[in-house]
Amino acid sequence: MSFVRSAPRLICLMIIALGVALVHATSAFAQSDPLPSWNDTASKVAIVSFVEKVTGQGSPDFVPETERIAVFDNDGTLWVEHPMYVQLAFALDRVKTLAPQHPEWKETQPFKAVLDGDMKSLAASGEKGLVELIMTTHAGMTSSDFQKIVTDWLASARDPKFKRPYTELVYQPMVELLAYFRTNGFKTFIVSGGGIEFMRPWAEKVYGVPPEQVIGSSIKTEFRMQDDTPTLYRLPEVNFIDDKAGKPVGINQQIGRRPIAAFGNSDGDLEMLQWTTMAGAPARLGVLIHHTDAEREYAYDRDTEFGRLDKALDAAAITGWTVVDMKADWKQVFKD
Template identity: 80%
Template sequence: MTTCDFLKLARGAALGIAASLFIVVSAQAQNDPLPSWNDTAPKTAIVSFVEKVTKENSPDFVPEPERIAVFDNDGTLWVEHPMYTQLAFALDRVKAEAPSHPEWKDTQPFKAVLEGDMKTLAASGEKGLMEIMMAAHAGMTSDEFQKIVSDWLATARDPKFKKPYTELVYQPMLELLDYLRANGFKTFIVSGGGIEFMRPWTEQVYGVPPEQVVGSSIKTQFEMRDGTPSLFRLPQINFIDDKAGKPVGINEHIGRRPIAAFGNSDGDLEMLQWTTMTGGSVRFGMLIHHTDAEREYAYDRDTEFGRLDKALDAAALNQWTVVDMKADWKQVFPEK
């Protein structure tokens, strides 16, 4: 064999090995249900849990009807800083309705909204925020409110990323939702946000239909208007689906105790406790820890929105998985 022949043979062998490796790597990438997750402990924990509960004839097997997974929304599935998206919506609604309410110019917390005084608005606390929500969300039918929400989401832009809010969902969590559903799970959103604020868009964005959304609500009443049946939204609180309210909402809307729960803040503490601290079958709890100031935000114990303090301490005691967004996610948002 000449030197030239040897070199040709060696080159051919090298190309063949490279092609084989490319095929193997490509196949692995295609088979990876969570490609936006780094190969760190949280991804391993997710896959291990799913494999345990879906393997028939194993002691940890869970029948499909009982495979219920619940997800918080704000800060778990999409951004919640610099403020909750629904609050941004409510502030815009107050500004739009202000000409019909001249008294708001001298009445807090509306005065703070109209003047852009976020410090005073924050100081008004939960009571002030609820007053704003009532003013922005009541006094119309459910159908009218749904259209207003859809129109706002189509035009509103996040102040930092300059994108629609529905594009600022977390790609790793979209993959997780798909992965669970592909393995026989039914996925629910259980959020402190308004149930009728979320229902118009969750199916398109998350693949979660309206009937699988649990959230806070205001009271509605049935009315006949010009011969047409309508549900009219009243300026009264019906249910707050946050903190201890989340297990109540799960019980009332879903009727089954979840086997997996995903959150990011102290508002999700009781939901994770309700899901995981029950004995019986294998249970899974996960918290998203916002640690990536460059790609998103970094916050936990000292923030007005999405405080992660008590729940972070509880995670260590209860062996919940904590996702370090900076270390565990290859990408944060979907690529458009």
């Protein structure tokens, strides 16, 4: 008799439990795609397949978490790099800000070209001219002062095309990818030709990558006591250029492990992808972001001053690297 009396209550509990299970199942299904801003194309399949292979227990390609290192270029791979590198835009603005203190710049290149808005003459100054700009505008201050200048500039500067802060012009599909890799036990690093102290103030907030996992170009610094306060003072001398062949060197110096996945978008990333993928087992992944979307962003590859993709694009066909077609593979470019 007690079971009969309890039956309706048991049935109700079973129905409630079933309903809760269905809700959880539906929610899990809705959230099952870790890369919702990616179209279901071969590029997405290749990336997901790689992650499943190296993280699956019992997989012949299984890689322990301690060895799951993924490296990402920044300019053109994680955020916009046209019409010029963001750090170059910062340097140009710094020249204009500092110009009243340097009247001689009105007649001295490459500063004259910047003040006159003469980008042709600036480009003609070549790497030497650009290095001089960087050294002049990024040095002569403490590291903490420079960090504040960068942070303040990024808060007010706007991209000329999209009229949005540069930190909003990060690629949503790549932000998802960073999170997806970390969820699967990867340690993610930024490896960029850009300045390490230019990226560190905001990389964690924007990408979820902490400062100690940012590798970049640097200028020399020295320890100084200023008003009884210990500081690091930035000198107008190049310390390390983290570009092209410098990227594998920087990875080795800072990480001490060879990555198993590398993401780039230009010839500046060629050696990083070679270093990552041309090393035999375990399974390795090389990915190039190909800018093909003139409507939502930009379309460029072999014929551009910023982010030229020429030799690396040819190498991809030989090495089997995944080439992400921005127009075809991404549902959206920036976060709405």
